[in-house]
Amino acid sequence: EDINITVWAGGSNDSDSYRIEAIEIAADILEREAAILGEELNITVEGRRDFSGWDEFKQGVTLGAEAGTAPSIVVTSHLDIAPWSTAGYIVPVEDYVDLDAWPLSNVYPNLMEIASYGGTQWGIPQDAESRPFFFWRETLEGIGYTEDQIDALPEMVASGEYTLANVLEDAKKALDMGLIEEGYGFYPRPSNGPDYAQFYQSFGGELVDPDTGKLVLDKAAMTEFYQFFVDAVAAGITRQNHIGTDWNQWYNEVANGRAAFWHGGTWHFGRYAREGNDDFWNTIQFSLIPAGDDDGRANTITHPLVYLVMNQEDDRVEEIAAQLVAIATEPRLNSLHAIQSNHLAVAKAQSDIDLYRGDRWASEATEVLLGAANSQPNHLNYGAFSEAMFRGLEAAWSGVQTPEDAVAEVEAQMRATIGDDLIVR
Amino acid sequence: MELRLENFTKRFGDVTVIENMDLTVNSGEMMALLGPSGCGKSTTLFAICGIHKMNGGALYFGDRDVTTVSAQGRSVGVVFQNYALYPHMTAEQNIGFPLKVQRMPKAEIRREVERLADLVQIGNLLDRRPAELSGGQQQRVALARAMIRKPDVLLLDEPLANLDAKLRLEMRSEIRRIQRETGITAILVTHDQVEAMSMCDRIALMRDGKIVQLDTPEQMYRNPQSQFVAGFLGNPPISFLPARADASLTLANGQTIERPPGLEAMGDVVLGIRPEHFGPQHGTGLKGKVVFVEPQGREELVDVRLDGGGDIRSILPAGDPIRPGETVDWGIAPGTILAFGPNGDRL
Amino acid sequence: MELRLENFTKRFGDVTVIENMDLTVNSGEMMALLGPSGCGKSTTLFAICGIHKMNGGALYFGDRDVTTVSAQGRSVGVVFQNYALYPHMTAEQNIGFPLKVQRMPKAEIRREVERLADLVQIGNLLDRRPAELSGGQQQRVALARAMIRKPDVLLLDEPLANLDAKLRLEMRSEIRRIQRETGITAILVTHDQVEAMSMCDRIALMRDGKIVQLDTPEQMYRNPQSQFVAGFLGNPPISFLPARADASLTLANGQTIERPPGLEAMGDVVLGIRPEHFGPQHGTGLKGKVVFVEPQGREELVDVRLDGGGDIRSILPAGDPIRPGETVDWGIAPGTILAFGPNGDRL
């Protein structure tokens, strides 16, 4: 029996190669299992990850699904589950694999939950991560922090003692002392991403109403969140034209201490090394995203990618694909990806694997961050929500609109596009 | 082969360009279609060769009714004003093209082409492309191409219009020679009276889609049926003088001329006097003053303003010492005055 | 204003088109630059008006050396072959343009334009655009535009080439009239000998960038200095017959003609005989056969092939009953034979 499995991985580059290779290894295992049962199973795995960006990837997958040329497995954001399941592009993995059995039973339940929607387990988490706040130790020392104070920062952040207001203050101080250049005090991610929902949460914003499942626009939180960026620009610690900065430039700058504060993904750890910073532990401190003010809370968002099985003409392909996904979730296989790409584990047992346990970053980050991490909601209209939120931020940040006007426009935009599924506070 | 057009009518949309025209061209005759621009010469020609459909009437080549036959099916050779040679083919290929579409064997085509090339005297130019040929040579190639199918009728649409004066003179006799040699029935479309008169057996003079006179060149020059015809032929052109006819002819300026014999009409008439018929060699009778002298080599054109008004032109052999401003008293050759009625018809 | 071109040389890249040419046009004179295509007429004209730079020599308008003055700075009016009217301007704006660029007040321009429009007789057409004017009217507008600055010199580059035969006749006298009335010094470039002869006081006949003869029209027709000049002037053209000169003149075909008085040369010569000088009215002497007769209204062109070879053309008044094939024995008018040496120079 010949089965062709195609795997498309969005947002992946060379270090993420195990997203596809794990499936290849799984295919090998499945073939061997079949061979023992006396069946001849021949699985060809074809991977692809050369997309220009998430936009192109998603467009390719959805149009492909419509055209019947969709891949068998995609690795994508969990946020796609809502629209894609509604459209019937993906099939529930739970139809093909035993969620109570190894290795799926070992996956963190909250991650499993993130990969489900509407009561159905659609996908399996492929990796986990979180988006911490980073500090350049030397700069902090420069403005008077002692080493101990710096080491204690994560707790202070977690407890809400150190807030974004302090960030502004410290960055300004560093700027005034000439430790950093103008625009390099607070150096955020240069493009849209889940990270920005974190700042909304920092100011007390809630993404979803737990009772009704509706999305929530907290205007006060949103305004403060925008205002923070505007203040940062006004203080000269963030560049007004920061959005759109070339990623490579950005990596290089934050890895080498040009910025005082920034935020990014846990997977950046490896990138810092590649940019020439081998001494992460002595140069950089990390924490949750600080609370914005007293109403807010320190937080971080995990944005796991998930394996999804796409609807195929041939059920057998779906079945094999689902099984491959299950096998690829084996702690050993998943650890290959986690460590190579500096992501976090999806299954508890991974902590017992030497490869993973031996990695300080993985262990510590898991400890500090993953426990407190929440995620964005799987909601049909969350895409529109996050898009509108970022556009509003962009408008305020780049000075096109005041935060109030931007929020007003965001509200209008959200009311129009999300309608009944939105609660405005 | 005789060509007969009966009751020919042609409309473009709502505009009737030609209505009920009859024309017979005798076998072996060369007929000119002469007339001012826009009178319908080309339209007639296109109907005869089949490129335009006729809206009414019939066309016969000999006894064969070809009214509804397509252009490809009629046996007509056409020479177009700008030659319309195929620029990407050599002279030989151009001439041989009509036979090639008939799928004649190559060798035979070659033979025929050579025959025609000899006829039009371009045997040595057969490998050249049109761009490498002079105007006259192109004209010859076009002629050969039109003739190679041994067509029933040869049509020429202003074939000389694009040639310079000397070449025009040369090609005029050349075309006539070839037409005579082959004995083909031909129609020449032109608005140049010299061409029509010098090349054709008969001239059909057209005006506004109608044939106003059909005659031999000599007859038409000497004996125009209307003022329009008289004015159209002749170089330099005829002069017209309005007059009153009673016992004698009284010009508008008061001078009188003898009534020409045979003129019976009375009342207002227009007199036509050709320049060669007015001058000192014809005696005296009309007084005036020379206003302009144009030397033209062997001849001189003299404009005389008659005393009391009216201009009359004379052409004289060069060398007479005439100067502008001179007063003259010149005569009209007897029997040469043409008289026309107020409607323009010859009296 | 007198115009003087001294030692004028013009090169395009490596090609020398005109070398060391001298030309003087007298004040108030109209001079024709006549010659075959490509001989350098337009080049000379463009140098005079300043559009092309001169590579050598000097140009004087009266006493003023304008050799290095730009076109805008010289005071010349030019009428171009295709009129070169500005299509987006009315006749009035066209004529007024040279004044407008001088920033003359509008009212004054208007007055001047009207003056010129009256001169060229188009006062009622001033609001029309060129596209709404006939060829002759366009020509007049162009003329008015060229004249409005009261230029020192008026240059006309084949001004009549694009007009039809009748209009050409009319504009010829019109241009001459205006030139006479204004007394402007003018140069007319043309390749049409009739134009040159009928319009100009003197003709400069050019060939390959050189002036080969400069004379009045009559002199040039009667007394050409070379075979080229003789062949260039005359319509229908002169016939040339090679001959040997000794006691008498022996044609190539063996027939002999009397030596014209004054001809001293011996050996090989070429005889030029104008068509009006050969015919029955001039007696007998040359035997041949009529090969072609071309009626042209008042005259007939007759080609005679001499016994033993050689063609000679005759022009006769219409009406003589001559048919192709007839044998004739016609004479040459005494004293009209032109003889040229082997190098083409007049003997």
Next chain:
Amino acid sequence: MTAHPRIWHLVLILSIFSTPLVIMYVYQVIDSIASPDPGSLIPGEIDLSNWRFLWERIDMGRPSIWMVTFNTFIFASTTAFLVTLLSTTAGYALSRLDMPGRPYFLGGLIILHAFPTITLIIAIFIILQFLGLFDTLLGIILVKAALELPFGVWIMKGFYDTVPWEIEMAGVQDGASRFRVWWELVLPQVKPGLAALLIISFLSGWSEFVLPLVLAPGSSTQVLSTYMNAVIQDDASADFGLFKAIGMFYSIPVIVIYLVFQKQLMNIYGGGTKG
């Protein structure tokens, strides 16, 4: 025109305006073979490593440059061929043939000529998918060809319009059918038009970006524009030297075609769009 002493004014202004472009062109070449140090504009040593994409994959996830180039070539040349072929026949029909509805076709042609095509891309996707041609080279070839057609027909009609009617009349008179007249007599006269259209549509296909991006997102159907864009967008490796080398590689055919067919190119843009 006559030479003018004050030309240097013009040259100066033109040069100033042209400087940015020239700098871009110059550094496009320089950077592809020798990247300057950051912050400096003086090229360093010759360094061919930017061209490594020619012999190795810059990222194992990407298809080889040669396959992509091959795709691009197939895409551009087939499109050009199709456009030229269909325009040649349709242009003739509209220019010369007496048939019912001709004015409507002509009017429609003009409207399409100016029509906002790119807005239709969603609908085109549906059609391609219905035909089973989504994510295939053939699909984008057909779409591109169809979108270019109004332009092509217009150009060809313009070229046919300049062929003298007399040539065609002479052909008919010589006994040839209308088809034969077209094939043997008229077509040779519009060869320059054919060549120009072929070149233009080839260049247009060679550069096309949005259609392949949306309608053929697969690896096996990548063309140079989408490949290059993907490499540029990839945030794992920003290397302007590499981009520029790929850009050089991508633009070499364009430059060669420009140098060879300069005249025709200028002509078509001048003549083709005239009313």
Next chain:
Amino acid sequence: MTSRMLGIGFLSPAIISVCIFFLLPVLLTVVFAFTNMSTSTGIMGGDYRINTEQLRSLPDLDVSEATVERLETAGFQITEAGLTALADQFSKDTAEELREDYLGETFESRRDLERVLKDLDEPIRRTRDRKEAADLFAVTLIGERFGTEEEFRAALGTTGIDAVDHDVLTEFAYTGWTWTTDNFSLLMELPSTLRYAANTAFYVVATLTFNILFGLFLAISTFYLPGRLANTFRAIWFLPRILPPVLYVLMWNWFTWDNGFIATVMGWFGVPAKNWMMHTSTHAWTAIVLINGFVGASLGMILFSSAIKAIPTSMLYASEVDGANRWQQVRYIILPQMRWPILFMTSYQTLSLLTSFEYILLATDGGPGRSTEVWALAAFHTALNNYGGNLQYGFGAAYALVLVFIGIALSVAYLRFFNFKELLSKPRIEQ
């Protein structure tokens, strides 16, 4: 062959392809604009399903409480009918064992039932079989997908939902697209609409002005330059037109980015490095107008150059001898005669600019802060390309439809610039 037949034969290939890929899409765009089609509805129609997420909004719906209750609690029930089927399809022993222990029992989710099936003494071993077996006992329709309306209504019946509520639920459960005019009211409501329209207007007017003026300047100045020099400048300015947009924009990126040319040069004068393309919306607009403007001026240069060449030289000579200096020559002779080409360029470019977004997409992608988002780009982003991933085909089509209308209106106006009468003149061979 008559010209009629030949004409039809010659035209039809072109007409067919134009119809399929041109006219049909126009029609479809009109159709889509009146639907709510998106990624989640799919394009080719939908299924019927109610999931637990939707259960939460059931109370908002006009259905009875009993229905809501029933839907929420139906679950999986061990019934005799189910057991018989189980016995048939799997094993009698299993069925027997299940009847003994669980008959009549209800499980809230399938997973609970599956666990039971797995833990029996005679378990069903394969995962897929277990799922199929569990389905035999399904009473609930929550989480199930039904391909057709009939199936869904039948399932509603099985679940025991009051028939009164079937219609409402069926409509509620449908996942495919439906007809709506909401897209247009949304367009009216959204504040961004006005901004995109204003952006587009600014973009078109600014770029067009630059195109035409600079194109004219290039054409006229190269006209006056000697051949070599003119050709050099023409080549420099022609390249933007034929260079692939991806590469051309890359060159601009290099020119303007933080470490790029401008930043480096300005750095020598102490100006801090910045991204000169994205720094502010003014920078972005300048870049956009220049990037597009250079390409447009390139076309303008060529078009205008040939228009100038078509002016008879004698007319230029005439103006010189009439005393016009160079500026007057341009002002009074050349420019007036370029009216038609300028008009043509203007209308043609207006249309192209209205609908083009390729260069903006590659250069700023509408940023910063959507300040350079033009209408066509918004249509593209909405319908095909956004980070959220929920592509709004219907809404995007509504955006596109507006452009289609403007396009048609402008094209018709544009028809009048062409001398359409002339086009209508009949062919001169009538057969």
